[in-house]
Amino acid sequence: MTELHLWLRHEVRTTERRTPIVPSDARGLVENGVTLTVEESPQRIFPVEQYEAAGCRVVPAGSWISAPTDAVILGLKELPDEPAELRHRHIFFGHAYKRQPSAAALLGRFTAGKGALFDLEYLVNDTGRRLAAFGFWAGYLGAALAVLQHRGRLAAPLTPTDKDALDATLRPVAGDEEFTALVIGALGRSGRGARVALRTAGVEPTSWDLEETHDLDRPALLAHDVMVNAVLATTPVPPFLRDVDLDTPARRLRTLCDVTCDVGSPLNVLPVYDRTTDWEEPARRLREEPPLDLIAIDNLPSLLPKESSTDFSAALLPQLLDFEVGGAWGRCLDRFHQACRELGLEPGA
Structure with a gap:
C-alpha cells in the first residue's frame, strides 16, 4: 500500500x-x-x-x-x-x-x-x-425517541447519553398505556436497531420489509400508533405515506419517525414533510386533529x-x-x- x-x-x-x-x-x-x-x-x-x-x-x-x-x-x-x-x-x-x-x-x-x-x-x-454503517444505532435511537414522544417523555433539547441511561427511560412505568408500533425496513441494520429499542420499551413491533411494501396495505399502516421508517431506498418506489393519508379520518397513527431522512430526494418514501427536525426541536406537529408528530433527525447515532x-x-x-x-x-x-x-x-x- x-x-x-x-x-x-x-x-x-x-x-x-x-x-x-x-x-x-x-x-x-x-x-x-x-x-x-x-x-x-x-x-x-x-x-x-x-x-x-x-x-x-x-x-x-x-x-x-x-x-x-x-x-x-x-x-x-x-x-x-x-x-x-x-x-x-x-x-x-x-x-x-x-x-x-x-x-x-x-x-x-x-x-x-x-x-x-x-x-x-x-x-x-x-x-x-x-x-461500515451507523444503521443499527440510527434505528435504535429513532425508535427510542418515537417511544418517548408517544409517551410524553421526550425532553428538548436532546443531549448525548449512554445506552444504559437511555434504556432506563425506555422501560415502561406505571400509567403508560399500551400502543402498537410498525417498523418498515425491519430486516436491515436500522430496522433491527428499531426493533431492539421497541422491545426494550415493552413493545413487540409489527415488522414489514420488501414483501410487505411491494403491495403496501396503507390502511394497516395507518392503524398503528407509532411508525418507524428504516427503508433506504435506492430506486424510486411508491410513497408509504401521502398527504391525503394523513387526513384520513380512520388514521390511528400518532407518532412517525423517519430514520432515513431522504427529504428533498425523489427517492423519499415519506413525502409528507419538507424539512428535518433537530436536537433543539426533535418533534414537529404535522397534523393537529387527530395529532401526528414527526421525528426526522439526520444524525441520530450522535446521541x-x-x-x-x-x-x-x-x-x-x-x-x-x-x-x-x-x-x-x-x-x-x-x-x-x-x-x-x-x-x-x-x-x-
Whole structure:
C-alpha cells in the first residue's frame, strides 16, 4: 500500500459528537504505517489527547483546508461552505447522489478543485452491502425517541447519553398505556436497531420489509400508533405515506419517525414533510386533529456517540488499511464519477 496520510477533521455541526475513527483504532492505523493527523475538536466524544497518545499528530480545527494535497480528509457529516474548490480526496457521508437539493453545489466544488468524494454510504462489498454503517444505532435511537414522544417523555433539547441511561427511560412505568408500533425496513441494520429499542420499551413491533411494501396495505399502516421508517431506498418506489393519508379520518397513527431522512430526494418514501427536525426541536406537529408528530433527525447515532463511534470505527478500520487497493474504494470512486456526470459535471479525480 502506498503510504497513506489520513486527516481526521473536526465536525462543523455542533451536535455531531461522533468520530469515524476512535483512538484505539487510530493506534492500529499508526502501527500499520498510516500517518494520522487529528484536528482538535471541542465536541468529539473522545478527547484529542487520546489520539495524541496513540501516535497521531494534533493540529487546530479546520486546518484540513491547507493540508498537503495527498492527504485524505476523513469525516462524517457536511463540510463547511468554504473553500469553494475542494482539492483533496474526502471520505464522509456526502448525501449528494440522490438528487438532493444541495447535491450539485457540493459535487461542483469537488470538480472545480479536482478533488474526489469517497462517500461512506457507497462503500460496499461486491454484493452491494455497506461495509461500515451507523444503521443499527440510527434505528435504535429513532425508535427510542418515537417511544418517548408517544409517551410524553421526550425532553428538548436532546443531549448525548449512554445506552444504559437511555434504556432506563425506555422501560415502561406505571400509567403508560399500551400502543402498537410498525417498523418498515425491519430486516436491515436500522430496522433491527428499531426493533431492539421497541422491545426494550415493552413493545413487540409489527415488522414489514420488501414483501410487505411491494403491495403496501396503507390502511394497516395507518392503524398503528407509532411508525418507524428504516427503508433506504435506492430506486424510486411508491410513497408509504401521502398527504391525503394523513387526513384520513380512520388514521390511528400518532407518532412517525423517519430514520432515513431522504427529504428533498425523489427517492423519499415519506413525502409528507419538507424539512428535518433537530436536537433543539426533535418533534414537529404535522397534523393537529387527530395529532401526528414527526421525528426526522439526520444524525441520530450522535446521541449515543461512544457506542456508535466504536462500532463504526471497528468496521471502517480494515477498509482504511486497504485504501487505494481498489475493490470497495474503487467502487466508491466510480460512483462519485457517475454522480458528477449525471449532473453534467466532469470529475477531475
